Amino acid sequence: MSTLASFKPDIWSGRLLKKLNDELVYKNVCTTEYEGDIRGFGSVVKINEIGPITINSYSSTSTGALTVQQLTDAQKLLKIDQSKYYAFWMDKQDAAQVVPKLEMDALGESAFAIANDIDEYIAARYGDAGLAIGGTSGTGVDVSSTNVLKYLSLAQQKLDETNTPKSGRWCVVPPWFYQKMTLAHVAMSTDNQKSLNSGYVGSTMYGFDVYVSNNVYHASGTDRAAIMFGYKGAIALAVQVMLADRVDSGTIGFKTLYKGLVVYGAKVIRPTNLGILWADYIAEAS
Numbered sequence: 426m427s428t429l430a431s432f433k434p435d436i437w438s439g440r441l442l443k444k445l446n447d448e449l450v451y452k453n454v455c456t457t458e459y460e461g462d463i464r465g466f467g468s469v470v471k472i473n474e475i476g477p478i479t480i481n482s483y484s485s486t487s488t489g490a491l492t493v494q495q496l497t498d499a500q501k502l503l504k505i506d507q508s509k510y511y512a513f514w515m516d517k518q519d520a521a522q523v524v525p526k527l528e529m530d531a532l533g534e535s536a537f538a539i540a541n542d543i544d545e546y547i548a549a550r551y552g553d554a555g556l557a558i559g560g561t562s563g564t565g566v567d568v569s570s571t572n573v574l575k576y577l578s579l580a581q582q583k584l585d586e587t588n589t590p591k592s593g594r595w596c597v598v599p600p601w602f603y604q605k606m607t608l609a610h611v612a613m614s615t616d617n618q619k620s621l622n623s624g625y626v627g628s629t630m631y632g633f634d635v636y637v638s639n640n641v642y643h644a645s646g647t648d649r650a651a652i653m654f655g656y657k658g659a660i661a662l663a664v665q666v667m668l669a670d671r672v673d674s675g676t677i678g679f680k681t682l683y684k685g686l687v688v689y690g691a692k693v694i695r696p697t698n699l700g701i702l703w704a705d706y707i708a709e710a711s
Contacts, residue, residue: 438669441685444536445664450624450638451547454595454655455662455691463505463663466688470503470663474694503661505690509542510668511535512684531683539687543664544640547691548597550660551642551651555696556583558654560703565649568704570608577606580654580700581631589698593657596633597624599641599650601706606630608709648706655699664689 446452462470479494513535515527558580560566568576577596584594598606603626624636633654642651668686693699 438666441532441536441669441687442666444532445540445543445666445687448537448540449544450636450640451544451597451660452662452664453625453636454597454657455547455660456658456694457662457664459503459661460663460665463665463688463690465665465667466505466508468505468688470505470661470690472501472503472661472692472694474501501692501694503663503690503692503694505663505665505688507542507546507690508686508688509539510684510686511538512682514680514682516680528683535683535685539685541640543662543687543689543691544638545642546689547660547662548638548640548642548651548653550691550693551653551701553693553696554653554655554699554701556587556654556698556700558583558652558700558702560649560705562644562649562651562703565644565647565703565705567707568602568605569707569709570605573602573605573609576702576704577631577633580633580702583700584654584656584698587697589656590658591632591656594632594634594655595636595657596652596654597636597638597641598652599639599643600637601648602641602650602652602704603635603637606635644703650704650706652702652704653699654702659693659695659699660691661694662689662691 459470459472462468479492481492513531515531559576566576580596624638626635626637629635643649644651665688666685667688668684670685671681671683673681
C-alpha cells in the first residue's frame, strides 16, 4: 500500500500543530489556557476575572455586623478573528519515491508561514500595553550598549510597581537590541534546547526570560522597535487547527491536494502587567 493511501488526516493535523508550536516565538510568552474554549473562526471566548476584594478593619471589641462584599466580575472577550490557510499541489509521479521527505518539507514551510503570521499578529498588540517604559511611536529612545541596562532595569521597576508576578516574566527583542545586551555583557547565549526553535536565547536578566524575534514591530521605514516586556498572563492567545488534509485531485492529472486551515486570536488581558519600550537603533562608537 502506498504512503498516500495509508495516510490518516488526524496524524497530518497533529504534525501541523507540532510544527506550528515549534516555530512560534510569541506563543511562549502568552497564556494559552483558553484555547479549549474556541469553536472556530468567529468564536468569542469570555474571560472572567474576579474584581477587587475590599479589606476592612477588625477589632476584638467590635460588636457590629461584618461588612460583606458582593463579588463582581470583570469580563474580557477574546475574539477568534484571524483565519489563514495554505493549499498546494504535489504530483504523485514526481513524489512517488520521496513522499515522506517532500511532505515534511512542505509541512514545515506551511507551518512556518502561518506561525510567522501569528507572531506578527501578537507583536502588533503593543498598542494595548499599559506601561510606558520609554519613548513614543514618533520619538524613540536611543539604545546602545552603554544604556541598555538602564531600560531593562526601568522595565523591571515598572512591572514591580504594578505587582506583576515575578515568575514568568519575559521580553521579546529584535536581534539588534540583543546585540546591545551582548556588548554590555549582560547576555550570553547558552546551549539550551529551547533556543533551537522557540527564539529563547538562554539568557535571563533583571528577571526576564529573553526571546529574540525578527517579528518585533518596527515603525515603518525605521529601526524604531516596539519592544514588549511582561509576564506569561498578560496576553491571551488561542490557536486552533481547523483542517489539515490531503486528497486526490480527482480529474486534475495525477496530483494530490494538500490544504490546511488555522484560526486564531490574541488579546492583552492584563495591560497593567505589560510594558512597551520604543527603542531606536544607534551605531556603537568606534
